[in-house]
Amino acid sequence: MGASRSRTARWRECLSQIQQRGGGLEIALDQSDGTNAPASNSVVWRVRLYAVDDSALTIEMPGALGTSFPIRNNAKLIAVMAIGQNRWLFRTRVLGQAVTHVGRREFPALRIALPEAVERCPRRRTSRLSTTSLQLPGAQCWMLLxxxxxxxxEVANRARINELLRSRTCERPSPELEAVLLPTVGPSASAELANIGGxxxxLRFSRENCIELDTRHYYWLKLDLCPWVPAPLVVxxxxxxxxxxASQIVHAGFAFDFSHDAEHRPFIIEQMKRCMRLMQEG
Structure with a gap:
């Protein structure tokens, strides 16, 4: 039996290995309609795996910037675990909320059902998650000069989204408005929003469509969470x-920076919280 097939057969051991290393899973609400059509703009959340027992997994409550976003009991989830470049998908459901301790601190957590089986994700797929289940949201990344x-x-972005929420409309900005609202930026690249967490x-870029990525630089991100957020978020x-x-996909992790505009932090949290709530309402 090949190494990858052997790991698939020993998926419980793989989960325990991830937990012991302080690793995590990627989860998304399962919004599939029973067909093979992918759900539009499925948001993926990166969460820590706290515990594995005979009947359930205990994971970090999804959230962002220190704020947790609860998921209702019995909600169906799609999850992915990864070891190296090998990834496995499984379906599960929320059993209930919990509290876990890390050191002296308490953290809200979820207990989710132990999967009955896992499905290996082919390396050559552009998405970490099965393309028959999820469609990742779009994103744009600029070097911020x-x-x-x-x-x-950012002030204009808050005003625009709040106005659209009041009028209960959702619209795409014109290219002219996009240009006016841009800060002083350099080259840009399209990407997929791979996950939210911490x-x-x-973000995920194709190698042929990727700008220079360097920890010394600031970046300007546009995240398309429509229809749950009526216009793209910028940060x-x-x-x-x-x-x-191995598939020549560039995976980049970005930390939000509010050092120049502290008022944008609660706004970003509120919009992501809205996104989670509306996805559960269907």
Whole structure:
């Protein structure tokens, strides 16, 4: 039996290995309709795996920037575990909320059902998650040349989204408006929003469509969470880490940066919280 097939057969051992190393899973609400059509703009959350027992997994409650976003009991989830460049998908459901202790601190957690089986994700797929189940949201990334110029752009983004929420409409900005709202930026690249977690996001770029990524630079991110957020969110960020996989996909982790505009932090939290709530309402 090949190494990858052997690991698939020993998936419980793989989960325990991830937990012992302080690793995590990627989860998303299962919004599939029973067909093979992918759900549109499925948001993936990166969560820590706290415990594995005979009937359940205990995972970190999804969230961002220190705020947790609860998921209702019995909600269906799609999850992915990874060891190296090998990834496995499984379906599960929420059993209930819990509390876990890390050191002296308490953290909200979820207990989810132990999977009955796992499915290996082919390396050559562009998405970590099965393309028959999820469609990742789009994103855009620019090198930010002047962080101060992002302040009025973030203020305008808050005003625009709040106005659309009041009018209960959802619209795409025109190219002319996009240009006006841009801060002082350099080259840009399209990406996929791979996950949200901790204090930032993970983006995925194709190697042929990737700008220079360097931890010394600031970046300007545009995250498309429509229809749950009526217009794309924009935010300043710093590069935390970057690597390429065997499929020549560039994975980059960004940490949000609010040092120039502290008022944007609660706004980003509120919009991501809204996104989680509306996804559960269907």
């Amino acid at each position: 002047d962080p101060e110029s992002a302040i009025p752009a 204090g930032g996001v993970g 300043t960020a710093r590069l935390a880490h970057v690597h390429s996989d």
